[in-house]
Amino acid sequence: MSTVLSIPASSQPLTIGMLLYPGFTLLDLAGPQAALGLHGRTLLFWKTLEQVPTDSGISVNPTHTFADAPDALDVLFVPGGMGTNEAMLDPEVVEFLARLGQRARYVTSVCTGSLLLGMAGLLDGYRAATHWAAYEALEALGVTSAPDRVVADRNRITGGGGTAGIDFGLTLLAELRGDDVAKITQLLMEYDPHPPFNTGHPRVAGELLTQAARAALGEDLILNITKIASARHTRIEI
Amino acid sequence: MSTVLSIPASSQPLTIGMLLYPGFTLLDLAGPQAALGLHGRTLLFWKTLEQVPTDSGISVNPTHTFADAPDALDVLFVPGGMGTNEAMLDPEVVEFLARLGQRARYVTSVCTGSLLLGMAGLLDGYRAATHWAAYEALEALGVTSAPDRVVADRNRITGGGGTAGIDFGLTLLAELRGDDVAKITQLLMEYDPHPPFNTGHPRVAGELLTQAARAALGEDLILNITKIASARHTRIEI
Numbered sequence: 001m002s003t004v005l006s007i008p009a010s011s012q013p014l015t016i017g018m019l020l021y022p023g024f025t026l027l028d029l030a031g032p033q034a035a036l037g038l039h040g041r042t043l044l045f046w047k048t049l050e051q052v053p054t055d056s057g058i059s060v061n062p063t064h065t066f067a068d069a070p071d072a073l074d075v076l077f078v079p080g081g082m083g084t085n086e087a088m089l090d091p092e093v094v095e096f097l098a099r100l101g102q103r104a105r106y107v108t109s110v111c112t113g114s115l116l117l118g119m120a121g122l123l124d125g126y127r128a129a130t131h132w133a134a135y136e137a138l139e140a141l142g143v144t145s146a147p148d149r150v151v152a153d154r155n156r157i158t159g160g161g162g163t164a165g166i167d168f169g170l171t172l173l174a175e176l177r178g179d180d181v182a183k184i185t186q187l188l189m190e191y192d193p194h195p196p197f198n199t200g201h202p203r204v205a206g207e208l209l210t211q212a213a214r215a216a217l218g219e220d221l222i223l224n225i226t227k228i229a230s231a232r233h234t235r236i237e238i
Numbered sequence: 239m240s241t242v243l244s245i246p247a248s249s250q251p252l253t254i255g256m257l258l259y260p261g262f263t264l265l266d267l268a269g270p271q272a273a274l275g276l277h278g279r280t281l282l283f284w285k286t287l288e289q290v291p292t293d294s295g296i297s298v299n300p301t302h303t304f305a306d307a308p309d310a311l312d313v314l315f316v317p318g319g320m321g322t323n324e325a326m327l328d329p330e331v332v333e334f335l336a337r338l339g340q341r342a343r344y345v346t347s348v349c350t351g352s353l354l355l356g357m358a359g360l361l362d363g364y365r366a367a368t369h370w371a372a373y374e375a376l377e378a379l380g381v382t383s384a385p386d387r388v389v390a391d392r393n394r395i396t397g398g399g400g401t402a403g404i405d406f407g408l409t410l411l412a413e414l415r416g417d418d419v420a421k422i423t424q425l426l427m428e429y430d431p432h433p434p435f436n437t438g439h440p441r442v443a444g445e446l447l448t449q450a451a452r453a454a455l456g457e458d459l460i461l462n463i464t465k466i467a468s469a470r471h472t473r474i475e476i
Contacts, residue, residue, distance in 0.1 A: 025272065026264075026268040026271060026272065027265075027268040027269060027271070027272040027404075027427070029268075030264040030265040030267075030268035030269075031265060031268075033264060033265070033294060033296065034263065034264065034265040034294070034400060034401075037294040037295065037296075038294070038454075041295065042294060042295050042296060044296065051289075051299055056271060056272070056275040056276070056280060057275070057279065057280050057301070058271065058275075058280060058282065058298060058299075059298070059299045060296060060297070060298055060299075061289050061296075061297045061298075061299065063295070111428075131428060132428060149430065149431075149432040150432070160428050160430075161426075161427065161428025162272060162426075162427045162428050162429070163272075163404055163427050163428055163429040163430075163431065164428055166265075166401055166431070166433075167431065167432050167433060167434060170433070170434045170435070171434050174434060179435070180450075182434065182435065183435045183437040183443070183447055184437075184447055184450050184451050184454060186433060186434070186435050186437045186438050187437050187438060187439070187440070187443045187447055187448065187451040188399075188400075188451050188454060188455065189265070189399065189400045189401050189438070190349075190369060190370060190398050190399025190400050190401055190402055190438055190439060191400070191401040191433050191438040192387070192398075192401075192433075192438025192439040192441075192442065193387075193401065193404070193405065193431035193433060193438070194387040194388070194405050195404075195405060195408070195424060195429050195430075195431060196405060196408045196409050196412060196420065196424070197408070197417070197420065197421045197424050199421040199422075199424045199425050200424050200425060200427070200428055200429040200430025200431070201425070201428060201430040202425070203430075204430065205421070205425045209421055209422055209425055210425065212418075212422050213422050213425040213426050216276075216422060216426060217426065
């Protein structure tokens with residue numbers, strides 16, 4: 001076996017810090033964590049060490065409080081979820097991200113996690129991805145929203161909605177550890193997708209399905225998150 | 239908007255029971271849960287209500303003990319992970335699955351979770367999927383191993399390695415709720431995959447990468463899980 005193709009055990013393990021918050025989506029975090037976590041240590045941050053509920057009845061346990069979070073992260077990561085809107089209004093969360101984001105090697109997110117990065121000012125002057133229902137909210141934060149699966153703009157690497165976290169994680173891993181390591185990791189994760197339908201983005205799903213999906217999310221939620229995003233500049237400029 | 243394309247809120251919510259065990263892979267559970275969990279209630283089973291560590295430093299909290307698990311599940315689901323081998327040797331886990339599997343409407347798994355179903359006798363006479371590194375172990379259990387992304391054989395629906403859980407979850411959802419609901423859910427999850435490489439299965443990754451991935455998993459682990467699987471029949475027949 002070529003040594004080029006082994007996962008070099010001698011590499012410095014990555015330090016990956018992930019934000020938890022009530023109502024995050026488990027898959028948003030699990031996808032990137034599966035790709036990156038094999039190559040380092042995953043730290044999970046919340047205000048306390050109490051369990052944090054996801055948006056679907058599962059709860060996950062933080063490993064570090066905001067106060068105990070180490071400064072030097074290879075990757076700062078923020079998942080999205082139905083609770084993003086409330087987290088955007090929580091100054092403790094936004095200030096924590098702003099503080100860690102200044103020092104992390106990569107500042108990253110999946111899904112509506114980019115709205116939290118934007119709220120913390122970490123995407124000012126950057127292009128970023130988000131869930132398709134949140135393009136408008138991201139623009140309202142003053143961030144250039146790109147309808148892409150993964151967007152890399154200098155050290156800001158962001159993924160689209162939910163499942164984009166797997167593509168995001170492997171893309172970031174390739175940048176951190178090289179293509180061979182990312183290819184082996186993709187094989188370990190058996191990431192050879194066969195979606196049962198071709199409806200994963202409004203671009204391919206069409207108008208009718210997109211309307212139904214927006215209704216399932218709730219138009220109020222979508223409006224509300226855009227309103228919260230718009231208020232960022234109001235508050236800062238006043 | 240056509241009412242045909244809305245997610246019918248009046249449907250009876252699904253009851254989805256998922257096994258936790260030390261060393262399961264978070265993504266194996268998070269993928270299916272993202273697809274199915276939107277349409278019902280997710281119950282997480284373990285011996286106690288103590289937190290259960292995944293195979294990557296994250297821990298998740300059970301909602302029910304084995305003793306408290308309800309009989310009537312729409313879906314019984316088992317994730318895979320680096321801890322599958324130990325769970326296969328745990329009679330309490332195997333007997334719990336055998337008991338619930340007899341009554342669940344669908345008996346399902348992703349990745350090496352099918353080895354646990356097989357150990358519980360729930361795949362005798364069925365075709366099933368598993369992680370590519372575990373085809374041999376599944377055969378050793380007396381189960382017909384299929385190298386497919388998702389395998390449906392009567393009410394046994396099983397997915398391949400890790401990321402196959404998303405394809406599995408949406409496939410099962412289509413069976414339970416119809417294609418329209420599954421299509422909308424795929425759109426909500428933005429499941430429009432763009433893998434950075436084409437190396438997600440030995441079939442496409444080739445020999446060299448597959449050898450490297452096997453080495454990263456550990457040949458000992460692969461051998462050991464096959465040995466545990468082979469011992470099932472020895473124990474039962476003696």
